[in-house]
Amino acid sequence: KLFRGYFKYENEIRQMETNPNMSFEERYDLLKKKRREILKNENAELIFGMEESKVEFMDAGKNFISSSKKMSGNERVKNYEALKRKVYGSYYDVAIQREDKFENYQIEISLRDDELNKLSSQEKDLKIRNLQDKYFGKDAAEQIRKAQSESIEQDKKISEYEKKSQEFLTQNANLSEKQKEEKLKEMRT
Numbered sequence: 001k002l003f004r005g006y007f008k009y010e011n012e013i014r015q016m017e018t019n020p021n022m023s024f025e026e027r028y029d030l031l032k033k034k035r036r037e038i039l040k041n042e043n044a045e046l047i048f049g050m051e052e053s054k055v056e057f058m059d060a061g062k063n064f065i066s067s068s069k070k071m072s073g074n075e076r077v078k079n080y081e082a083l084k085r086k087v088y089g090s091y092y093d094v095a096i097q098r099e100d101k102f103e104n105y106q107i108e109i110s111l112r113d114d115e116l117n118k119l120s121s122q123e124k125d126l127k128i129r130n131l132q133d134k135y136f137g138k139d140a141a142e143q144i145r146k147a148q149s150e151s152i153e154q155d156k157k158i159s160e161y162e163k164k165s166q167e168f169l170t171q172n173a174n175l176s177e178k179q180k181e182e183k184l185k186e187m188r189t
Contacts, residue, residue: 002043009038028055050091057087057095065110073112080111105135161188 012034018027032052035044045052064083068076088095108131109116116124132141165184172180 002039002046005039005043006047009035012038025059050094053088053091054095057084060087068111069114073115076111077108080107101135105131108135 013031016030016034018030022030032044032048035048039047060083061080064080068079071079084095085092109128112127112131116127119127129141129145132144135141136144164187168183168187169180172183175183
């Protein structure tokens with residue numbers, strides 16, 4: 001019965017025509033109504049509950065982020081997690097297991113953004129370091145910091161090369177193109 005209902009739903013959805021100007025929310029509400037109409041509430045919840053919770057949380061999460069700007073970073077993180085628990089309900093544990101660590105890290109950074117910007121450079125670095133450890137573990141966080149450090153070093157070298165090459169070209173405009181290229185190649189190595 002469940003499979004027949006699902007296949008009936010799939011067929012009706014394929015044949016259903018929607019207004020191309022409808023928003024995602026309007027289309028999704030239409031799908032949810034169709035699911036409940038064909039599968040009944042319990043079966044629709046069984047098959048699509050996790051997906052529907054995820055979509056609901058996407059919307060609720062966006063609203064929370066914009067409406068909680070006056071809260072402290074700690075309050076925002078705590079209330080964001082409470083919202084996640086509430087919206088996901090019985091799907092919470094499964095949702096947490098499936099979440100992307102980096103995305104969660106970025107969300108927490110954005111929730112704490114005002115707080116982080118008020119800290120000194122050293123305090124901010126320490127706070128970010130602690131968050132990286134929390135989300136990625138000490139070893140992975142250390143690798144991230146090493147890669148970031150190497151990237152900063154590489155950017156400095158590129159910037160220095162660009163500056164020196166501009167100075168060289170300005171001071172040696174009378175050299176041939178071949179001589180300029182040879183000298184620039186030497187400077188790069």
